[in-house]
Amino acid sequence: MSEQVLSLVLALNPELPDRVAQIQAAVKAAESQFQPLFYELAWTDDRHMSIVPDSMVIKNVAIEDAKVTVTVDFNWSIFEACLIVDHVSQNEAKLQFALVEDSLVMNQVFPPRWRYDH
Secondary structure (H helix, E strand, O other): OOOEEEEEEEEOOOOOOOHHHHHHHHHHHOHHHHHHHHHHHHOOOOOOEEEOOOOOEEEEEEEEOOEEEEEEEEEEEEEEOOOOEEEEEEEEEEEEEEEEOOEEEEEEEEOOOOOOOO
16 A cells, blocks of 8 residues: 545635635635545544535634644544434544645645555
8 A cells, every 4th residue: 555645726816805815715626636535544443434414614724834734524424324313423624735825735735545454
């Protein structure tokens, strides 16, 4: 197994009133592209786990020079068919970006999943 990389370039909309609004709009518009990272963060080794679509909520945007951290909440669920129950849990992620002119650039590397039963 090799490590995985999530590389994204999100264009900011300079017509929005301020940089925070531009970042929030760009991140929210790209929500589905963060799914691989969300799966890694919420992974439970249950094949019935899924990320809830359109559940991402932006909690905070921190800008320090060219470094941008966007804190988001997202939901994931595990469906138990034998009980016909859907458990939904919330998770938090800190998305790290570099601010390059009018774009946000993310290069997130995460290791392969470890399994203790192999």
